[in-house]
Amino acid sequence: MASDTLPGRVLARAPWSPGAWRDTAHAASGAPLQLAGWTIMAAPWLVWTPVSTLPVTAALLLPALLVLVLLRPATHAQRERMWAMLGLDVPAPAPRPGGPLRGPLRALRTEDLWREVRYHLVVGPLLACGAVGVLLAWTAGAALAAVHAYAWALPPGGPLAAGGHAVRLGLLTAAGALLLLAAPWLAAGVRALDARAAVRLLGPDPAAALAARVADLAGKRADVVDAADLERRRIERDLHDGAQQRLVSLALNLGIARATLTGVPDDAMRAIVDAHEEAKEALAELRDLIRGLHPAVLEDRGLDAALSGVAARVPVKVRLAVDVPERASSTVEAVAYFVVSEALTNVVRHAGASVVDVAVRRDGARLLVTVADDGAGGADPARGTGLAGLARRVRSVDGTFRIVSPAGGPTTLTVELPCAL
Amino acid sequence: MRVVIAEDSVLLRAGLIKLLETSGFEVAEAVGEAAGLLAAVDRHRPDLAIVDVRMPPGHTDEGVRAALVLRREHPGVGVLLLSQYVEERYAADLLSAHTSGVGYLLKDRVADVAAFLDALRRVAAGGTALDPEVVSQLLLRRQSDPLDRLTPREREVLALMAEGRSNAGIAAALVVSESAVAKHINGIFAKLDLPHAEGDHRRVLAVLRFLEGGT
Numbered sequence: 241m242a243s244d245t246l247p248g249r250v251l252a253r254a255p256w257s258p259g260a261w262r263d264t265a266h267a268a269s270g271a272p273l274q275l276a277g278w279t280i281m282a283a284p285w286l287v288w289t290p291v292s293t294l295p296v297t298a299a300l301l302l303p304a305l306l307v308l309v310l311l312r313p314a315t316h317a318q319r320e321r322m323w324a325m326l327g328l329d330v331p332a333p334a335p336r337p338g339g340p341l342r343g344p345l346r347a348l349r350t351e352d353l354w355r356e357v358r359y360h361l362v363v364g365p366l367l368a369c370g371a372v373g374v375l376l377a378w379t380a381g382a383a384l385a386a387v388h389a390y391a392w393a394l395p396p397g398g399p400l401a402a403g404g405h406a407v408r409l410g411l412l413t414a415a416g417a418l419l420l421l422a423a424p425w426l427a428a429g430v431r432a433l434d435a436r437a438a439v440r441l442l443g444p445d446p447a448a449a450l451a452a453r454v455a456d457l458a459g460k461r462a463d464v465v466d467a468a469d470l471e472r473r474r475i476e477r478d479l480h481d482g483a484q485q486r487l488v489s490l491a492l493n494l495g496i497a498r499a500t501l502t503g504v505p506d507d508a509m510r511a512i513v514d515a516h517e518e519a520k521e522a523l524a525e526l527r528d529l530i531r532g533l534h535p536a537v538l539e540d541r542g543l544d545a546a547l548s549g550v551a552a553r554v555p556v557k558v559r560l561a562v563d564v565p566e567r568a569s570s571t572v573e574a575v576a577y578f579v580v581s582e583a584l585t586n587v588v589r590h591a592g593a594s595v596v597d598v599a600v601r602r603d604g605a606r607l608l609v610t611v612a613d614d615g616a617g618g619a620d621p622a623r624g625t626g627l628a629g630l631a632r633r634v635r636s637v638d639g640t641f642r643i644v645s646p647a648g649g650p651t652t653l654t655v656e657l658p659c660a661l
Numbered sequence: 662m663r664v665v666i667a668e669d670s671v672l673l674r675a676g677l678i679k680l681l682e683t684s685g686f687e688v689a690e691a692v693g694e695a696a697g698l699l700a701a702v703d704r705h706r707p708d709l710a711i712v713d714v715r716m717p718p719g720h721t722d723e724g725v726r727a728a729l730v731l732r733r734e735h736p737g738v739g740v741l742l743l744s745q746y747v748e749e750r751y752a753a754d755l756l757s758a759h760t761s762g763v764g765y766l767l768k769d770r771v772a773d774v775a776a777f778l779d780a781l782r783r784v785a786a787g788g789t790a791l792d793p794e795v796v797s798q799l800l801l802r803r804q805s806d807p808l809d810r811l812t813p814r815e816r817e818v819l820a821l822m823a824e825g826r827s828n829a830g831i832a833a834a835l836v837v838s839e840s841a842v843a844k845h846i847n848g849i850f851a852k853l854d855l856p857h858a859e860g861d862h863r864r865v866l867a868v869l870r871f872l873e874g875g876t
């Protein structure tokens with residue numbers, strides 16, 4: 241692009257370029273409002289000079305109050321100006337509850353209000369001075385550069401009269417031209433500073449914005465986790481109401497056929513028997529699948545009942561202690577259930593343990609799950625996908641996952657979950 | 662033998678009716694919710710009611726509550742609960758009221774036609790039929806008790822007893838002789854300090870009472 245080279249950049253800031261005029265208009269349009277704060281503060285003193293305490297206090301306090309009330313409208317006006325003239329969208333600051341009068345008073349101790357004060361009473365007036373400088377540069381530059389045009393009209397014999405002062409007039413013209421060339425740069429500088437100040441001081445607090453963003457993301461993640469959990473439950477219900485009922489009915493009918501049909505050829509009977517056995521196996525598999533998804537007993541009866549079901553099904557002695565007087569959110573319960581059932585599966589597969597202690601305890605807003613076995617140990621989340629999946633699922637609800645498993649055992653898995661997302 | 666069925670799944674209801682009718686039972690009425698069950702039992706005075714745990718309107722434990730009412734108002738009617746999953750508290754609720762003429766099976770078990778019909782007859786005759794999963798969950802709860810004194814074999818025998826099996830049935834399941842089973846059972850009684858009592862189902866009643874922590 242042409243503007244990247246030095247001549248290009250100089251041309252882009254030429255006095256006749258649109259950018260120069262836009263920046264100048266921007267600076268000039270901001271000045272009145274940027275000066276308004278101090279104008280209001282100074283107004284009483286311009287018309288009258290109080291001497292006794294009460295009027296002095298009033299002359300100080302009332303304008304200050306007025307400025308305070310006008311802060312927010314002024315901020316909005318400045319944001320609008322940024323948008324209208326520069327296309328710069330300064331995000332709206334946090335709303336100030338409490339109405340136009342009580343709102344600012346209540347907000348006196350907030351960082352937000354003082355950032356606005358800094359713009360309207362400190363940075364703004366300085367920028368306004370800059371804007372005045374820009375206007376001076378334009379006008380003085382124009383006047384000086386055009387000195388030849390009206391030199392003839394000056395009184396003869398005066399210091400600037402045409403003729404005889406060619407050098408002086410030449411210098412004045414050159415100074416004017418320089419001022420005209422400099423004015424766009426000055427305007428651009430004021431514009432850039434103003435834009436930065438507006439974003440920093442008139443928009444929302446960056447730290448607060450970050451905090452809001454974190455809260456927003458945390459909320460969204462909780463929504464996603466909840467949605468996934470809800471989806472699992474929906475699938476469970478669909479399977480239960482649909483496929484499972486059909487399969488039970490199918491297996492039942494095959495069972496009736498197997499038990500009551502007589503005089504059937506041997507191979508046909510064998511087919512019926514096979515089909516019946518297959519149907520029963522499919523039923524068992526479907527039941528296991530549904531349990532893995534989101535067992536209905538968990539939703540109806542809570543962790544204690546659901547986990548005693550899990551514990552009763554594994555072929556190893558399980559000592560189960562569940563102490564959860566107040567139920568956690570269903571998503572968290574599902575994670576705890578998943579943790580225990582996966583951990584028990586792991587113990588059965590790898591640990592060769594003789595007894596497993598499972599404890600689920602509610603501690604304030606946390607749910608503590610421990611699964612301890614006396615097996616071979618040496619479990620490593622980095623190697624097995626099962627443990628890594630467990631850790632992932634725990635992390636998805638902001639839980640912590642710790643496993644201590646020295647070679648030779650014992651293994652203790654500790655999971656801490658927040659009870660509410 | 663007359664049976665009333667309360668089951669909200671139309672498919673399963675039809676399947677059960679077909680199974681029972683082809684197996685020599687008489688299905689007096691089949692209903693889809695708990696309130697209808699009580700009315701149907703009042704009307705027909707059946708030998709047995711087959712009750713789904715989860716039924717309209719709440720789809721939680723309507724069946725269990727109806728079963729408890731049934732046991733109170735019609736002690737002569739056997740009640741067999743069918744459930745999608747094992748909830749030991751349901752079983753405990755049911756067993757704490759009466760330990761005879763009750764059953765609690767997973768729904769899937771209906772596919773095992775012979776065993777299911779056997780369980781039906783047992784319950785109708787005043788016996789019990791507990792799902793092996795119910796028994797193992799109940800055992801899980803009691804394992805800090807004197808049950809720890811039992812040998813693994815005695816635990817197996819106890820679990821089979823709790824399901825409602827006879828000595829012969831236990832012997833067949835464990836592939837041992839009936840006299841060995843009787844020896845184990847005596848050992849169990851001795852270790853659990855169970856008093857001798859009269860009646861056909863003495864062992865089962867005693868085991869069940871023990872399982873609910875009543876001894």
